[in-house]
Amino acid sequence: MLRTLISPSITRPLTSNKVVARAFSTAYIQRQAVTATEDKSYTHILTETKGKVGLITLNRPKALNALCSDLFTEVNQALKTYDSNDNIGAIVITGSKKAFAAGADIKEMKDNTFVDTYKNNFLGHWAEMIEIKKPIIAAVNGYALGGGCELAMMCDIIYAGEKAVFGQPEIKLGVIPGAGGSQRLVKAVGKSKAMEMILTGNVNLNASEALNLGLVSKVVPIDDLVDEAVKTAGVIANMSQPSVQMAKEAINKSFEVPLSAGLRWERIFFQSLFGTADQKEGMNAFAEKRAATFTNK
Known part of the structure; x- marks a missing residue:
């Protein structure tokens, strides 16, 4: 017994960190x-x-x-x-x-x-x-x-x-x-x-x-x-869900695009996360030597 799947590579155009952050926010709100x-x-x-x-x-x-x-x-x-x-x-x-x-x-x-x-x-x-x-x-x-x-x-x-x-x-x-x-x-x-x-x-x-x-x-x-x-x-x-989901997508990109494009995707995702409340909470918690409480926002 065996089965199979054809998994198409999906490559999206590169965009600015603000657009990525806004798109993620919109998708998150829609899921809510x-x-x-x-x-x-x-x-x-x-x-x-x-x-x-x-x-x-x-x-x-x-x-x-x-x-x-x-x-x-x-x-x-x-x-x-x-x-x-x-x-x-x-x-x-x-x-x-x-x-x-x-x-x-x-x-x-x-x-x-x-x-x-x-x-x-x-x-x-x-x-x-x-x-x-x-x-x-x-x-x-x-x-x-x-x-x-x-x-x-x-x-x-x-x-x-x-x-x-x-x-x-x-x-x-x-x-x-x-x-x-x-x-x-x-x-x-x-x-x-x-x-x-x-x-x-x-x-x-x-x-x-x-x-x-x-x-x-x-x-x-x-x-x-x-x-x-x-x-x-x-x-x-229990991690910040915007970070988790962007990390998953960034890793998957490494199988789909050249290294230079993958590095750019990673950098854009990284920059975009500075528009989230979880980034502020995570870094402030580290500086204050306490556990972070993420709200997925």
Whole structure:
């Protein structure tokens, strides 16, 4: 089972720090106007709020959380709900102890034709999650194969349980990764290892290997994984949200634009944050040797 996503690079024109600050402020106000409530009617996922953290659990245990189209639609809906909720500052996505996601739902896609997949932009809706402004942490236990590995890589941080397994075996099905595997994996583990994994379909990374290669940030005991991810998400959620979200966008820009353009984006974001109350609070708190209290303004 595997799945995929085509993640388009989105490059916006460079602008002044005042325009960036005003645009961020407008977007923030618009999100405040949205009354977001969790939808309890999901079929393939579970959602839960833990303090300022939104938790999404993939819930197709009999299929090892195979990523059918409807499941990913629900993931997108939950992510957008959390993104528009001002009480939430970060999001965690996890699966079961046996499988984060064993891949895409092969039974769902096996009879597709080229015309169908092209006209309907098959898997295109997976790309919606890269537009989420709030940081997303993947808490990966068990199998993260094919689309499961790609889903994890679409998140901003990956924590792995001790028995996690990462791989891209699509070649065995006569296809290639289609949800970013050939693009994101090489940036995470290097060309040679990515080529070996994708071209053979046989080489999977265990948690320790994934950590050593830089695919994951931390390896955690299985039973502690979700709590550790939620803990880190909570730390992020208590930071200034304008700073957090601009930092996320600046880092993602580094994969999309030349270094000179990325440096300019970083500098503009940095300058723009001097128009926020949180910058004043953060720097004054440092000077006064006290903890900062951010208001996300």
